Amino acid sequence: MISDILPEPVAAVDTFEDHEVELFPEEEEHIAKAVDKRRREFTTGRHCARTALGRLGFAPVPLPPGPRRAPTWPEGVVGSITHCKGYRAAAVGRTSEVWTIGIDAEPNEPTPTGVLDAIALPPELAMVSELAAAGDKVAWDRLLFSAKETVYKAWFPLTQAWLGFEDAELTINPDDGTFRARILVEPPVVDGVPVDGFTGRWLAREGFVVTAIAVPAMTT
Numbered sequence: 001m002i003s004d005i006l007p008e009p010v011a012a013v014d015t016f017e018d019h020e021v022e023l024f025p026e027e028e029e030h031i032a033k034a035v036d037k038r039r040r041e042f043t044t045g046r047h048c049a050r051t052a053l054g055r056l057g058f059a060p061v062p063l064p065p066g067p068r069r070a071p072t073w074p075e076g077v078v079g080s081i082t083h084c085k086g087y088r089a090a091a092v093g094r095t096s097e098v099w100t101i102g103i104d105a106e107p108n109e110p111t112p113t114g115v116l117d118a119i120a121l122p123p124e125l126a127m128v129s130e131l132a133a134a135g136d137k138v139a140w141d142r143l144l145f146s147a148k149e150t151v152y153k154a155w156f157p158l159t160q161a162w163l164g165f166e167d168a169e170l171t172i173n174p175d176d177g178t179f180r181a182r183i184l185v186e187p188p189v190v191d192g193v194p195v196d197g198f199t200g201r202w203l204a205r206e207g208f209v210v211t212a213i214a215v216p217a218m219t220t
Contacts, residue, residue, distance in 0.1 A: 128144055
């Protein structure tokens with residue numbers, strides 16, 4: 001499912017059920033005391049990630065959490081992992097082809113009371129209201145949340161900096177399955193390029209909403 005909204009250089013793997021696989025010691029130490037739910041999320045997410053890496057020709061390697069729990073990828077790789085109840089996915093790409101990747105998945109159902117007000121800017125609240133009035137097949141508030149999570153996952157590996165929900169303003173296109181994010185903080189310059197926004201894609205299917213950003217590598 002997630003592969004349908006990612007470009008060809010990206011290898012993506014997803015699953016609707018958990019997989020019992022052995023973790024590397026470097027990974028095991030991070031979840032040794034985790035509850036069963038967290039262990040299943042972590043383990044299946046790493047299984048998806050290693051399967052995706054294998055499609056790029058990489059041997060299985062440990063993927064321990066790094067800063068802010070983001071996975072530590074092998075040299076020359078960018079990637080992202082997501083999980084929610086009933087769905088796990090990972091996407092990876094070579095840095096020679098992809099600058100950054102972010103993915104997220106959420107159940108296609110309204111967010112709990114108070115969440116939308118906590119994450120959305122006034123223009124986004126108005127947008128979600130308009131989208132909801134036009135159709136109820138997509139939980140637009142949940143899609144906004146997912147897209148903002150994806151923006152952060154694409155942002156952090158580039159900048160190593162925090163980005164709050166209020167620091168990016170999103171516009172969702174209901175017709176072509178895309179969204180745009182405008183970064184509202186002073187954009188850092190990475191590889192000579194200001195990181196001032198992203199364009200992503202979204203999909204609602206099988207009871208989930210999934211969002212993805214994959215920025216092509218800069219060419220000289």
